[in-house]
Amino acid sequence: MTNPTPGANAAPAVEPAATAWASSEVLDLAEKTPASPGRRMVRRFLKNRLAVIGLLGLIAIILLAVFAAEVQRFPYEQMDLRASKSPPSSEHWLGTDRIGRDIWSRTIHGGRVSLAVAGSATLLSTVIGLTLGSLAGYYGGWVDMVIMRFTDVVMTLPAIVIMITIATFLPRTLTTLVIVIGGLSWPGTVRLVRGQFLSFREQEFVTAARCIGTPNWRIITIHILPNVIAPMVAMVSFTVGNAILTEAGLSFLGLGVAPPTPSWGNMLEAARNLEILQQLPWMWIPPAILTVLTVLFVNMVGDGLRDAADPRMVM
Amino acid sequence: MLKYLARRLLASIPVLIAVTIIIFTLVELAPGDVADRYINPEISYSEEALQAIRERFGLDQPAPVRYIKWATNALQGEMGRSYISGEPVLTMIGRRLGNSLLLMSTAMAFGVLVGVALGVFVGLRQYSFWDVSLTTLSFVGISLPAFISGILALYLFTIHWRIFPSGGMRSVHTAPSVGDTVYHLILPAGILSLGYIATFMRYTRFSMLEVINSDYVRTATAKGLKRRTVIWRHTVPNALLPVITMIGLSVPNLVVGAVFIETIFSWPGMGTLYLDAVGGRDVPLIMGMNTVIALVVLGANLLTDLAYGLVDPRIRYD
Numbered sequence: 079m080t081n082p083t084p085g086a087n088a089a090p091a092v093e094p095a096a097t098a099w100a101s102s103e104v105l106d107l108a109e110k111t112p113a114s115p116g117r118r119m120v121r122r123f124l125k126n127r128l129a130v131i132g133l134l135g136l137i138a139i140i141l142l143a144v145f146a147a148e149v150q151r152f153p154y155e156q157m158d159l160r161a162s163k164s165p166p167s168s169e170h171w172l173g174t175d176r177i178g179r180d181i182w183s184r185t186i187h188g189g190r191v192s193l194a195v196a197g198s199a200t201l202l203s204t205v206i207g208l209t210l211g212s213l214a215g216y217y218g219g220w221v222d223m224v225i226m227r228f229t230d231v232v233m234t235l236p237a238i239v240i241m242i243t244i245a246t247f248l249p250r251t252l253t254t255l256v257i258v259i260g261g262l263s264w265p266g267t268v269r270l271v272r273g274q275f276l277s278f279r280e281q282e283f284v285t286a287a288r289c290i291g292t293p294n295w296r297i298i299t300i301h302i303l304p305n306v307i308a309p310m311v312a313m314v315s316f317t318v319g320n321a322i323l324t325e326a327g328l329s330f331l332g333l334g335v336a337p338p339t340p341s342w343g344n345m346l347e348a349a350r351n352l353e354i355l356q357q358l359p360w361m362w363i364p365p366a367i368l369t370v371l372t373v374l375f376v377n378m379v380g381d382g383l384r385d386a387a388d389p390r391m392v393m
Numbered sequence: 394m395l396k397y398l399a400r401r402l403l404a405s406i407p408v409l410i411a412v413t414i415i416i417f418t419l420v421e422l423a424p425g426d427v428a429d430r431y432i433n434p435e436i437s438y439s440e441e442a443l444q445a446i447r448e449r450f451g452l453d454q455p456a457p458v459r460y461i462k463w464a465t466n467a468l469q470g471e472m473g474r475s476y477i478s479g480e481p482v483l484t485m486i487g488r489r490l491g492n493s494l495l496l497m498s499t500a501m502a503f504g505v506l507v508g509v510a511l512g513v514f515v516g517l518r519q520y521s522f523w524d525v526s527l528t529t530l531s532f533v534g535i536s537l538p539a540f541i542s543g544i545l546a547l548y549l550f551t552i553h554w555r556i557f558p559s560g561g562m563r564s565v566h567t568a569p570s571v572g573d574t575v576y577h578l579i580l581p582a583g584i585l586s587l588g589y590i591a592t593f594m595r596y597t598r599f600s601m602l603e604v605i606n607s608d609y610v611r612t613a614t615a616k617g618l619k620r621r622t623v624i625w626r627h628t629v630p631n632a633l634l635p636v637i638t639m640i641g642l643s644v645p646n647l648v649v650g651a652v653f654i655e656t657i658f659s660w661p662g663m664g665t666l667y668l669d670a671v672g673g674r675d676v677p678l679i680m681g682m683n684t685v686i687a688l689v690v691l692g693a694n695l696l697t698d699l700a701y702g703l704v705d706p707r708i709r710y711d
Contacts, residue, residue: 128529231411234690235683236649239667243416243679246671247423323538327653330540331668349544350657356552366541374536381532 119308122386129382135375139368143189150183155338166360173360175348185364188340192369195255195335196321202260203317204310207267212298212306214268215275226272229265237262238327245328250336259324263317270313274306308387315380319373326369342369401698405691412687413467413680414460420676421456450476463680472684473677475670482681485666490685492562493650493662495574499582500651501643504589509636511590512597513629519602527594534591540653542584547657550580560659581658585651589643596639597632604632634705641697645690 123129142149151171152158158178166173172181214225232240241258248254278284279302287297322342328334329343330350337344342365349355349362447453451462466473472482515524551559557580558564563573604610605628613627614620650663659665663682670678702708 128532227407231408231415234408234412234687235416236645236686236690238652239649239683239686240416240419242652242668243419243671247419319536327538327540330653331656346540346544349548355544355548359548362544366544370533370537370541373538374533377532377536 115308119383119386123382126382126385128378129386132375132378132382135371136379139189139372139375140193142186143193146183146186146190149186150180152180152183154179154183154187154340156180163358172364173358175358175361176354181360181364184340184345185342185368188342188345188365189368189372191252191335191339191341192322192325192343193372195252195259195325195341196318198256199260199263199321199325200314200317202256203263203321204267204314206261207264208271208303208306208310210264211268211271212275212303215272216279216294216298216302218276222272225268229268232262233265238324241324241328242331242333245333250334252335252339255325255328255334258328259321263320263324267310267313267317270309271306274309275302278302278305309384312380312384312387315376315383319376319380322369322373322376342366398695398699401695405695408691409684409687410464413464413684416680416683417456417460417463417676420674420679423674463677467680467684472681475678476675477673477678482677485678486663486681486685489650489661489663489666490648492660493655493664494647496578496582496585496654496660496662497647497651499578500585501589501647503582504586505593505636505640505643507586508590508593509597509633512594513601513632515594516598516601516605516632517624524598528598531591531594534587535595537587538653539585539588539651540657542587543581543654543657546580546584560657562661581651581654581660585654593636593639597636600632600635601628604628634701637700637704638697641693641700644693644697645686648686648689 146154151169156179158174160178161170161174162176162178164170164174164178170180170182172185174180175184210225210229214222240262244258245254248258275298284297284301287301292301325334325341326343326346329341330347332344332347334343335341345365346362346369349366354361444453451459454462463473470483474481475485478485511527515521515527518524547559550557558577560577562577563569564577567573610623610627613623618627648663650665650667651660652664652668654660655662655664656668666678667682669675670682
């Protein structure tokens with residue numbers, strides 16, 4: 079039987095981290111100067127083993143993508159028809175595709191494209207979400223009503239349906255992809271930020287700021303927004319994870335990054351061809367593994383960040 | 394209660410109108426129209442001929458007029474005919490909807506049952522070996538997109554081990570039978586259920602832990618109730634309440650279908666129909682499908698809220 083101990087539900091998902099959290103709280107109390115909330119968050123995060131593994135893995139993948147041009151063995155677009163369809167070897171670490179392009183180079187360059195799209199889309203979605211959410215939460219009234227009704231409308235159709243529709247009609251460029259993914263991933267952020275603003279705007283420090291005549295935009299950006307950062311951090315990492323999956327998904331359907339530019343999604347699309355699926359597994363297994371690993375790492379980091387930001391939440 | 398129902402129904406009308414206008418505008422802004430599809434590259438078409446095609450589909454009228462026309466017809470249950478196949482849109486949707494329902498409801502039912510059961514199981518054993526391993530596995534589950542697990546399953550079970558068919562809903566050479574359809578259903582539905590298992594396990598576990606640590610459960614234990622009674626009468630029913638919301642949120646997937654799995658396993662469902670509709674600029678079909686989907690989403694949201702009120706008497710509608 080599980081003993082309902084106090085704080086048991088306040089712990090992150092895994093045991094070592096849970097005890098670590100409890101002891102870090104004790105440490106905090108023992109210290110003479112209380113650590114800042116940000117510091118405490120960092121410390122709690124670093125004690126969560128899964129989260130740290132995720133962070134290290136993610137850093138490794140990002141480094142690989144950033145230095146793709148330095149780590150590559152061949153230019154990713156270079157064809158070598160004499161070496162086409164060759165299995166992994168010391169020459170071509172991950173083999174080659176049907177026109178002899180090096181899969182290792184294409185995978186790391188593909189990561190560059192996938193991560194860049196996911197990052198930019200997340201930035202766009204976060205900016206939209208923060209703006210709409212803080213306006214709705216801070217001003218309330220008709221501003222809130224208009225923004226939230228609009229959010230309801232966007233949320234009514236599953237995002238993938240609208241994304242497929244728009245992605246089919248627009249030219250297949252990276253910009254299109256960023257706009258489609260980022261432009262439709264913000265409703266969750268709006269709800270989160272609005273909720274935070276609703277509770278903060280009633281607090282004394284906001285009333286105080288208002289009393290001394292601080293303009294609204296200053297209250298929003300300088301006084302309330304910093305308080306929203308902690309819960310936002312986890313939200314942002316889940317948005318990144320979803321954006322990576324969406325890019326891969328749309329590219330898989332042939333609606334994303336256009337060849338010959340490699341992305342993990344359009345490298346996976348190759349597996350829709352039965353010959354490639356069957357006889358050239360080295361063409362689709364590397365991007366598949368990297369996509370799943372990246373999203374897994376991002377989710378692990380996100381989970382750790384959420385636990386670190388608010389220890390009362392478990393999920 | 395009736396008042397609440399009426400208000401919710403009224404509130405969904407503007408949402409529905411907005412959704413259809415947005416989709417219509419999107420299709421309208423898109424370059425190209427259905428006339429492009431009729432162009433045979435070997436014959437050069439005069440602009441007049443193309444104009445004739447557009448006139449035939451009423452495309453020569455301005456967009457707002459066409460939207461109003463579409464909306465008046467739709468209100469009377471007349472969703473028009475597909476530009477491409479000429480069939481009534483509702484017939485086409487009806488044919489595919491059943492297939493998607495079969496696939497998605499099997500996957501969802503299995504995934505929700507297993508996921509909730511596992512969630513209750515590990516929720517009662519927090520930090521045990523089972524909890525840590527299943528929770529970690531569920532992490533992989535939510536990070537594994539259907540198009541990757543689908544490809545992997547196709548590679549392993551169809552090409553490598555040849556246990557399951559590669560796709561479609563029935564074998565070509567044999568007479569259609571229930572057994573044959575089930576045989577074709579297992580792989581795609583199984584893959585789809587993985588995501589549901591992971592999501593629902595995590596969610597149920599979280600909810601279980603919250604309830605286990607609540608005061609009334611502690612009271613129940615403290616007053617000497619049997620462990621079984623505490624778990625099955627006081628903990629589990631309350632822990633399952635929020636799961637209803639999750640199920641409600643997943644209901645729209647039943648009609649949206651699974652674009653990726655349907656594509657990989659050539660399952661003739663709503664997902665692939667929508668891809669075809671968008672690819673062919675088949676405006677009536679696109680509009681029809683989005684309207685159906687939006688109706689189901691709005692209906693599912695409403696039903697979820699109502700169901701919540703039925704099982705949780707603390708919630709009141711007024």
